[in-house]
Amino acid sequence: MLRAAQAGGRVAFGYNRSLSAVDAARSDGFDADGDLVSVLQRAADVDALIVVAVPMPAVSDVLAAVAEHAPMCALTDVVSVKAPVADLVRSHGLDARYVGGHPMAGTAESGWAASDATLFDGATWVVSVDDGRDSGVWRRVARLALDCGATVVPAESAEHDDAAARISHLPHVLAETLAMAGARGGALALRLAAGSFRDGTRVAGTAPRLVDAMCEANATSLLRVLDEALETLSDARDALLEGSTSALTDRGFEAHQQYLARGGGNITGITPGAPRWLEELRDAGRTGAVLTELPARTET
Amino acid sequence: MLRAAQAGGRVAFGYNRSLSAVDAARSDGFDADGDLVSVLQRAADVDALIVVAVPMPAVSDVLAAVAEHAPMCALTDVVSVKAPVADLVRSHGLDARYVGGHPMAGTAESGWAASDATLFDGATWVVSVDDGRDSGVWRRVARLALDCGATVVPAESAEHDDAAARISHLPHVLAETLAMAGARGGALALRLAAGSFRDGTRVAGTAPRLVDAMCEANATSLLRVLDEALETLSDARDALLEGSTSALTDRGFEAHQQYLARGGGNITGITPGAPRWLEELRDAGRTGAVLTELPARTET
Incomplete structure (x- = not known):
C-alpha cells in the first residue's frame, strides 16, 4: 500500500x-x-x-x-x-x-x-x-x-459482502469440495482428470489459512449464499434422480452468458456531496459501472 | 474416429x-x-x-x-x-x-x-x-x-463411471451452480468477479444439451458423487456457522496437492491372456499408470 x-x-x-x-x-x-x-x-x-x-x-x-x-x-x-x-x-x-x-x-x-x-x-x-x-x-x-x-x-458494505461471497468465497468452497471429490476417486480418477477438473479446483491450491480468513470474516453473507447453492444442488440432484439435468444446465448456461456479457460503463456526472449522491452512486454501481475519474470539486 | x-x-x-x-x-x-x-x-x-x-x-x-x-x-x-x-x-x-x-x-x-x-x-x-x-x-x-x-x-466400467462423475460431471454441475450464484448477485457481483469465478464457471459455457447427455447417461454414479458433495458442503456450512472453515480448507488443500502430485508410470509386463491379466491391469490402472505399448502376443 x-x-x-x-x-x-x-x-x-x-x-x-x-x-x-x-x-x-x-x-x-x-x-x-x-x-x-x-x-x-x-x-x-x-x-x-x-x-x-x-x-x-x-x-x-x-x-x-x-x-x-x-x-x-x-x-x-x-x-x-x-x-x-x-x-x-x-x-x-x-x-x-x-x-x-x-x-x-x-x-x-x-x-x-x-x-x-x-x-x-x-x-x-x-x-x-x-x-x-x-x-x-x-x-x-x-x-x-x-x-x-x-x-x-x-x-454499499452489505452488497459488497454479498457479492464477494458469490464471486470470491463460494468459488473457494466449491473448489475445495471438488478437489475432495476427485481425490476420493483415487489415483485412477486423478489420472483421468482433464481441463474441467483442473480449472474447477485451481483455487483449492490457496493456503488454507488465507481461505479461512476470507470466508470466516464474511461468514454471514457466505452462509446465505452457501444455503442457496445447497438448494440449487439439491434441486439438481432430485431432477437427476428423475432423469434430467436440463433445468440446471439451462439456468447455469444463461447465468454464464450474463457473466460473459457483463457490462460496466463509466460513471460520470455524479458529484460527491450533491443531493442524493450516495443513492446515485449506489444505483450506478449496481449496473456494473465504475468511476475512472472524480468530477470537479464543488464542496470542501 | x-x-x-x-x-x-x-x-x-x-x-x-x-x-x-x-x-x-x-x-x-x-x-x-x-x-x-x-x-x-x-x-x-x-x-x-x-x-x-x-x-x-x-x-x-x-x-x-x-x-x-x-x-x-x-x-x-x-x-x-x-x-x-x-x-x-x-x-x-x-x-x-x-x-x-x-x-x-x-x-x-x-x-x-x-x-x-x-x-x-x-x-x-x-x-x-x-x-x-x-x-x-x-x-x-x-x-x-x-x-x-x-x-x-x-x-473396470463401474470404476470408470465413478471417476468420470468425480472429475468430469461434478465439475460441470458445480460450475453451473456457481454461475447461477454469481448472476443472482446482479451486475455489481459480476463486475467484481475475478479469476476464481472465471475458472470456476468456465465449463458452464458448454452447450446445455451436451452437459445433459454426459450427466444423464452417468446418472447412477453422478447421484452418488453429488450426495457426497452435498454432505461435504453441508458439513462446511455447519462448521462455518460455528465460525471455522479450516476442516474444509485443510482437506481440500490436501486433496488438491494429491491431484498436483498425481503419478502414473507406464504399465509393463502384463500380457493380455496370461493368468490374472484382467486383475493385474485393473490394479495397475488404479495406481494411475498407463499402457503406452502392447507386450508381445502370446496367444491368438
Missing part, C-alpha cells in the same frame, strides 16, 4: 508492527515507522488519510489506537469484508470520518519484499457508499484508489 | 446415418457409407473391429443391427459412460466379443468438418477390464487406441 501510494504521486508514510518490515521499507527509501502512537500523532498533525491495511482479527486494536491518537483523521481500510469493519469502526466511535474500501487485488505473498507499486493497476477498488458517508472523505478515498491506478466501484 | 484411425495406419471404413457427412468424408477420400446393413455385412466379411461412436440414446439401435448382421465381430465403443453401455451390449447378446472404450478427448464441435486426425494424440483412452473380457478383442481395442496416438488406461 505504501509503495503503491507513493508510486501514485502521494506523500505517504506507514506503520508496521514488524520491525524487519519497517527496516526493509526504510532501506528502500520509504518513510516507515514501527511506533504506532507516533505515526498516528503525525497523521493527526498533517490531517492524513489513514489506511487500515491489517487482517480482520487485528482491525479492532488498530481502530482503538486511531480513536485515541487520531480520531479526527479521514479513515479507510482495505480489508476484504466491509460490513464487519464498518461495525467495528462504529463501535470505536470513528464512523463520521470513515469510508470503507476494498481493492480487489493481491497475491498470496506477504511482507515488504512482496510489495508492488503496480499491484492496483487496472484493479477494481470498491469504495463504500453507505448512508451517512462524508463526501470529503469519500473523495479522498476514491482519489487514493485512482492514484494507485485502480477504478472505483461504489457499493 | 474414421480420420484418426486412418491416420493411425489402419484400413478403416465407416457408417454414418447422415448422408451429407458420408458425402463429405467420401469427397475427402475416405471409405464411408450411409447403408448400415451393408457396412455391417462388410465388417463381418473382413472380421473388422466395430467401433460404436454414437450418442448414448442411439447405442441400443446400433447394437441391435450389429447383433443381426455382424454378431461375431470384435466390438468396442467410445461412449463417455461405460457400465450402461456394457449392460446394453449384454442385453443384445454381444458380450463375448465386447471390450468398452472411452477416449478422453473431444471438442464441442460435431460433423465431418470437425473431425481431426490428431484428436487423440496424447489423450488417455480408457479400455475396460471387466471380468470375462476376451484377451484377443482387448488387444485389438488397445491397439486401436495406441495407433490413434493415445495411451491406454485400463479400468
